[in-house]
Amino acid sequence: MAPVARETDIVRLLSAYDRARQNLIPILQDVQEQLGFLSQDAVGAIAEHLQISENDLFGVATFFTQFRFTPPGRHCIKVCQGTACHVRGSGLIMEELSQKLGIHAGETTSDREFSLERVACFGSCALAPVVVIDDKVHGLLTPKSADELVDEMGSRRDETVSEA
Amino acid sequence: MAVLTRTPLASPGDLEQMRAAILSSRPAGRREIVVCGGTGCRAAGSLELFAALERELTQQRASDRFALKMSGCHGFCQQAPLTVIEPERVFYCRVGRKNLESDVGDMVQALLSDGEPVRKLLYRHPVDKERIVHYEEIPFYAQQTRIVLRNAGRIDPRDIDDYLARGGYGSLAKVLSMQPADVIAEIEKAGLRGRGGAGFPTGRKWALCRAAADDSMRYVICNADEGDPGAFMDRSIIESDPHSVLEGMAIGSYAIAHGVAPAQGIVYIRAEYPLAVETLTTAIEQAKRLGLLGENILGSAFSFDVKIKRGAGAFVCGEETAMIASIEGRRGMPTARPPVPAVKGLFGKPTNINNVETWANVPRIIEGGADWFASIGSGESKGTKVFSLVGKINNSGLIEVPMGMSLRTIVDEIGGGVPERRQCKAVQTGGPSGGCIPAALLDTPVDYEHVQQVGSMMGSGGMVVMDEYSCMVDVAKYFLAFTESESCGKCVPCRMGTQHLLRILTEITEGRGTATDVETLQKISETMKDASLCGLGQTAPNPVLTTIENFADEYRAHTEDGKCPAGVCRELIQFTIDQDKCTCCPQCVRACPVHAISGEKRQPRSIDQEQCIRCGTCREVCKFDAIMVS
Numbered sequence: 001m002a003p004v005a006r007e008t009d010i011v012r013l014l015s016a017y018d019r020a021r022q023n024l025i026p027i028l029q030d031v032q033e034q035l036g037f038l039s040q041d042a043v044g045a046i047a048e049h050l051q052i053s054e055n056d057l058f059g060v061a062t063f064f065t066q067f068r069f070t071p072p073g074r075h076c077i078k079v080c081q082g083t084a085c086h087v088r089g090s091g092l093i094m095e096e097l098s099q100k101l102g103i104h105a106g107e108t109t110s111d112r113e114f115s116l117e118r119v120a121c122f123g124s125c126a127l128a129p130v131v132v133i134d135d136k137v138h139g140l141l142t143p144k145s146a147d148e149l150v151d152e153m154g155s156r157r158d159e160t161v162s163e164a
Numbered sequence: 165m166a167v168l169t170r171t172p173l174a175s176p177g178d179l180e181q182m183r184a185a186i187l188s189s190r191p192a193g194r195r196e197i198v199v200c201g202g203t204g205c206r207a208a209g210s211l212e213l214f215a216a217l218e219r220e221l222t223q224q225r226a227s228d229r230f231a232l233k234m235s236g237c238h239g240f241c242q243q244a245p246l247t248v249i250e251p252e253r254v255f256y257c258r259v260g261r262k263n264l265e266s267d268v269g270d271m272v273q274a275l276l277s278d279g280e281p282v283r284k285l286l287y288r289h290p291v292d293k294e295r296i297v298h299y300e301e302i303p304f305y306a307q308q309t310r311i312v313l314r315n316a317g318r319i320d321p322r323d324i325d326d327y328l329a330r331g332g333y334g335s336l337a338k339v340l341s342m343q344p345a346d347v348i349a350e351i352e353k354a355g356l357r358g359r360g361g362a363g364f365p366t367g368r369k370w371a372l373c374r375a376a377a378d379d380s381m382r383y384v385i386c387n388a389d390e391g392d393p394g395a396f397m398d399r400s401i402i403e404s405d406p407h408s409v410l411e412g413m414a415i416g417s418y419a420i421a422h423g424v425a426p427a428q429g430i431v432y433i434r435a436e437y438p439l440a441v442e443t444l445t446t447a448i449e450q451a452k453r454l455g456l457l458g459e460n461i462l463g464s465a466f467s468f469d470v471k472i473k474r475g476a477g478a479f480v481c482g483e484e485t486a487m488i489a490s491i492e493g494r495r496g497m498p499t500a501r502p503p504v505p506a507v508k509g510l511f512g513k514p515t516n517i518n519n520v521e522t523w524a525n526v527p528r529i530i531e532g533g534a535d536w537f538a539s540i541g542s543g544e545s546k547g548t549k550v551f552s553l554v555g556k557i558n559n560s561g562l563i564e565v566p567m568g569m570s571l572r573t574i575v576d577e578i579g580g581g582v583p584e585r586r587q588c589k590a591v592q593t594g595g596p597s598g599g600c601i602p603a604a605l606l607d608t609p610v611d612y613e614h615v616q617q618v619g620s621m622m623g624s625g626g627m628v629v630m631d632e633y634s635c636m637v638d639v640a641k642y643f644l645a646f647t648e649s650e651s652c653g654k655c656v657p658c659r660m661g662t663q664h665l666l667r668i669l670t671e672i673t674e675g676r677g678t679a680t681d682v683e684t685l686q687k688i689s690e691t692m693k694d695a696s697l698c699g700l701g702q703t704a705p706n707p708v709l710t711t712i713e714n715f716a717d718e719y720r721a722h723t724e725d726g727k728c729p730a731g732v733c734r735e736l737i738q739f740t741i742d743q744d745k746c747t748c749c750p751q752c753v754r755a756c757p758v759h760a761i762s763g764e765k766r767q768p769r770s771i772d773q774e775q776c777i778r779c780g781t782c783r784e785v786c787k788f789d790a791i792m793v794s
Contacts, residue, residue, distance in 0.1 A: 022511075024493035025476055029435070063495040063652075064476035066435050083394030083592065083628045084554035086642050092779045096757060120479065120646065122436055123396030124203050125554040125626075126241030126561045135438070137207035143757045143781065 009034060010042055014049045024050060028061055037068045065120075073108040073115035075153050077101075077133050082121030084128035089142070093129055094118065096143035100150060114150070172455030174463040176337035179328075182454075186325050195230050195275065196250040200317060202237025202403055203396075203439055204561075208244035210234075213260045216268045217247075224272055233326075236404020236443070238317035239562035240304055243287065248317065249275070253299040256285040290558055290580050304559045307578050309540065311548050312524045313564045316404035321443050324450040327407040333456050335530035339415050340464045344374065347419035351526065353534035355546035360387055360482070360519030361597065361623045362699070363545075363612040366526075369516060372506040374420045376514035381428065382421035383515040384468075386413055386523055388433035388440070389487060391479040392595030393646060395626030397550040398520035400562050402433070402440040405524065406447035410470060412523035414457065415530060417468045420516050429470035430510075432487055435477055444472060479596075479650035483698045484509075484517045486652065497652045498698035519624065521550055542568025545611030553579050555628040556586070565610070572606040575629060584787075586631040589730075590714070594623030596643045596650075597703030599710025600636060619710040621703070633783070635732035636715040637722055641669040643707040651700065658701025661692035665708055673733040677723035682712055731793030734778040738794050743768040745790035752782035752791065 013030055017023040027050070031042050038061060047054045061067045079094045094105065097116060101109055105118040124130045127139025131146050138149055173179050199205075199214045214234055221227045238246050243257035260267045270282045286295040287302050296302050310316070319326035327333070339347050352367030373382060386409060390398040402409060413429050421427035433441055448470050451457040459467045473491055480486045481496040488510045490496035509515025525547060529537045538546050545567035551574070554560045558580035565574060571591055575581065582588045590600040593610075599620035601608060608614050615622050630639065648662040665688055671677050689705030696702045712719060721727045728736040741752075741761075746768035753761045753769060760776040763769035771782070783791040 021493040022491065025490065026474070029474060029476065060493065060495050063497075064478050064490075066477040081393065081646075083595070083626065083642070084560075086393075087555050087628060087630055087634050087639070089779075089781070089784070092757075092781065095779075119436060120391065120477075120650075121393035121395070122203075123390065123399040124207060124241075125394050125396055125552055125628075126204050127207055127244075128554060128560075130207075137203060139204070139207045142755065143779070144755065147757075 010045055014045060017049070019050055021050060021052070024052070024057070024060060025064070028067055032067060036072050037070055039069075070108065071112065073112050075113060075134055076115045076117065077131065077150065078117045078119045078122075079105070080122045080124070080128070080130040080132070081118050082123075082125055082128065082130075084125035085121075085130055088128045090129040092143045093131060093141060093146045096147055097131075097150060100147060113154070170453055172453070172458075174455070176340065176462050179333060179337050179456075179462060183328050183331075183334075186329050190329065193251060195252075197230055197232045197271075197275070198235045198248045198250055198317070199232070200236075200238050200244070200246040200248075201234035202241065202400060204237065204241030205245040206439075209260060209264070210245035212264065213245050213247070213268070216260065216264050217272070220268050220272045224276060226272065226276060230275060233320045233323075235317045235319060236321045237400040237562060239313065239400070240302075240559065241561045242559055246317075247271070247285075248299060249281075250318075254281045254297055255287055255299040255302060256282065257287050259285055303580065304561065304563075304578055307569075307573065308564050309548050309566045310564050311528050311540070312401060312408070312521055312550055313404070313562070314528070315408065316400065319405065321404055321406055322446050324407060324447070324454065327405070331531065332407050332527075333411055333451075335527035336411050336414050336418075336456065337462055339418055339530055340462060340466060344419045344422045344424075347415065347530075348374065350534050351419070351529060354529045354537040355534075355541075355544070356522065356525055356529060356537070357545065357612065358519060359521035359525070359549065359624065361594065361621060363622060366518060366522055369506065369518070370416060370420050372504070373514050373516040374424060376507045378514050379425045381511075381513040382417070382425045383510040383513055384413055384417040384420060384427055384429045385487070385510070385515060385517040386429070386431040387482065387484075387487065387517050387519045388431055388437075389475045389482045390434060390437075390520070390624060391482045391650075392597075392624050392626045394552065394554055394592070394628045395595060395624050396552050397562060397625045399434075399437050399440050401520050401524050401550070402437075403443050406444045407451065408524040408527055409444075409520055410447060410451055410457065412526035413470060414461065414468050415526050416516065416518065416523065418466050421468075422466050425514075427468050429468060430473055430491065431470060432473045432475060432481070432491065435474045441472060441474060448472070478652075479646070480652045480698070480700050483700060486698070487517065488515065495652070497654045498700075500697060521625070540566050542566075542609060542611050543613060545613065549610070549622065549625055551625045551627045553627050553629070555592075556582050556588075556631040556634065557629040558583050567611040568609040568614075570607050570609055571601065574610065574627070575606065579629065582629065582631045586633065588629060589632050589634060590630045590636065592620075592628040592630065592639065592707075593626065594621040594703075594706070595626045596647050597621060597699065597706055598623045598626075599706045600630070600639065600714060601710070602714040604714075619713060620706065633730055633732070633780070635673075635728055635730035636711040636718050637669065637673055637728075638730075638732045640707045640711045641666065641673055644669055644704070647700065647704040651704070655695075655697040655701060657692045657695040658697065658704065661688050661696070661701065662704055664688055665692075665705065669708070672719065672722045673728070673735070675722070675726050675733070675735045677719075679723055681723055682716070682719050686712065728793075731780060731783065737778055738773065739771055739776060739778060739780070739782065740792050740794065741769050741771060742790045742792050745788050747788055747790070749787075751785045751787070755781045755785045757781060
């Protein structure tokens, strides 16, 4: 998971970029990597740095699927929706996980443990169907094995909690 | 990395000297253990395998006798993780899937004792079950012609020495003593066409950009925004052989810009490909350090630098003008042509965009010559094409074949046919812009012209095999759901057209279709093809039109009989178990996600229709064809 950066970090990050419009998307990517999402404050700071309106910035940021405006869960589950995954049953995996976590794609559980996302294609088609959890690729899944993977993540959390 | 002085190379002679030094530091016959580090093998545990091999070699005090290295993708991801012993080319697959320690121990033992290869790790022929020892004898590889992928799986993509040892950057050195116009002529003569989908002649594209009236800049872009779902050629090429792409771009920039304007290179790459970004970043740094990129390359007057731009997840940005908008920091929406990017592109400057695979072909053409390249392939389609062969196929992975090979050879021989003795029903090529080629047309030669004749297109090279359990209406709906959400919304035919096509297809798959639906689908499709602004909207109807043309009866079964013959559309089906065929094994009971299948021991199973969610998992796992769809 992305480390939580402070506001001063954002200022420092922005100072590395000159005020050219073409830096907008790299900045958004950089900030999201730091914060995990694009906060209202960050959006304001970026718009000011590039001297464009927040409206204009949102127009670009919402166009691309990479950007999010709410904090992600501790674990990010991405279900591949590529063609190879589709014909090998990725829809069922999404359904299973959605039901298990009680959220739809694009949402985060209320305890902020899990985010569920759909991704167009990871390019790991030979391993279809594929789910990526916290940047680790898991291939050749079934609804059941995907379910178990998520259980594993959950139990790992329980351990860390009990240790604490 | 070899211990050589790392000062920038000041001439082509320096490059050859360095190459000779690298080669002499590697005695002939030196044995290498090459572990695949592609995304597929990593997912199957190749990083752990590499670490285990490292440990074992240290423990056996054999680290200095063998070179252990990690390569990029070998293509046969199905058998991951892969390890190849060089120079014999012994091919080990599924290494460590069951028992990492013992597999690694056996492998190192076989190497130390110079004995027979480890039998249990050899590839097993799917038909005659014989073990196959060598890479090239495996049916998956035997029919391939590897030009673009010739280094893939052989070199360490993070070590420029490996690329140089195989002749790398020799073509760039050669080109620097040629006239730019002659370089363009060579590429034109070779007949290289764009591998990104449309197949525009590369040489002509370069000539247009060179001829543009502007002496301030030429932008040379590599399109690595591989957006087609079901395709991963570009990712694999960059992950396994990044310098081929960089060398190709440098050659292209020389041909387009040298003597006319300065050149700047950009690789526009998907954010979903972190490993490819990392590999490419390393490659650019290494090439710069050796003076193979940057100011005065190899002591010449030609300068060229490459930057990476990460895409932010928009399919339409594969379209040239949309990509340009997004690099400029705007919404990735296409603009009307003319002006074409070759005349007025990025920041208003002449811009040339080619796809990853096209660039990777360039150094090979310069090296082997236009005549050699043009002798491969068919008709107007020269050279090879890389495909990602996936879906319902036994050997899935990345393949490279000469243009003009029949789909049947690809599916049956390289792909090893469809699993579970099922029948191939169709092959989808070209991603969301392509179409479904039915099994009856499997003898179609795969090249630009023939694939287009059957209503599909090459696209960037996705090839998804479907069997009788794949519903063609559902497939069309799947692609429209994709293009509907990826349509940028700028022009009405595409924005509204994709919405309506998707709505109608959804109704058909949910049993609410009517007899006139197919006609409406066709009408909307034709309008979209004629009136959409960019390639996305113009080609989005292809999956609909080709499935209507080739699988009309499947559409009719949905709209008229309220049935889904493939057993996919849930609202239209019911699963039952054939009591005579059921062998009372527990497979389906275990697999059912909602525990809807019951049955006493040694009693045929049965499905509780109330609980059943019609997911079809039971049918997938049943080895006896006992699950029936009605």
